Amino acid sequence: MIQQFIELGQGYGDVYELCELIKTNEARFHEAFIFVSTKNEQKVCSLAVAFKSVGESKFMPVYVCREGIPYNEDKRAKRIGLFEEALSAIGKQANTLEIKHSSFFKEPTQFYQYLIGILRMSHYIPPMH
Template sequence: MIQQFIELGEGYGDVYELCELMKTNKHRISRTIIFTATEGEKKVASIAAVFNPVGESKFTPIYICREGIPYSAEKPSKRLEIFKETVNSLDQLLITLDVKHSSIYAEKDLYYQYLIGILRLYHYIPSLH
């Protein structure tokens, strides 16, 4: 089984693209997630959607808009609101996880391995068999 992050950008267009992927593939959505992280004084969010494999495929795509969204409980970002509205309209459970910021990893692939480890630990994605 291959579980891989597919990174979209962090702008409005990318959030709309992720939401459209979710709407057109709603039957494949496994999980929807907000990852929050702190770098210095700034708290940021990544939004992600985990899709089930297609047919006999062993590929689990995890689409993500990484760390480009400011995160604040007092004043929610419009991009987060758009994502949350889409998740609610699709009757999905939204999971929020506080994780380490990607800047502490030497390579982006190591960061994604860290996130995959967390998702497996909490059984949000299947472990490798």
């Protein structure tokens, strides 16, 4: 199984697109994630959804809005609320994970490889067979 992150943006208007993907691909839904990271002592989050592959394909897309949303456990950002509402509408919820910020990596590709490794080791997504 090949997993690939598809970046929609920084978490502004693209959160609405991510929510629409959840609604229109309910049958393909696999897992949802809130990735929390820290940069310059400020917590931010990425919202992501993994979908099952189509037909005989061995490709699992993981759509993500990367690090554009401030994260505060006491006061949820409106965009996180929209994401959680979209998931709740299909009877699902997100897994929250603390991760390294993407600025820790030289290139976004390395960051996404790091995330795929975490998700595979935690059994959130299938191994690469």
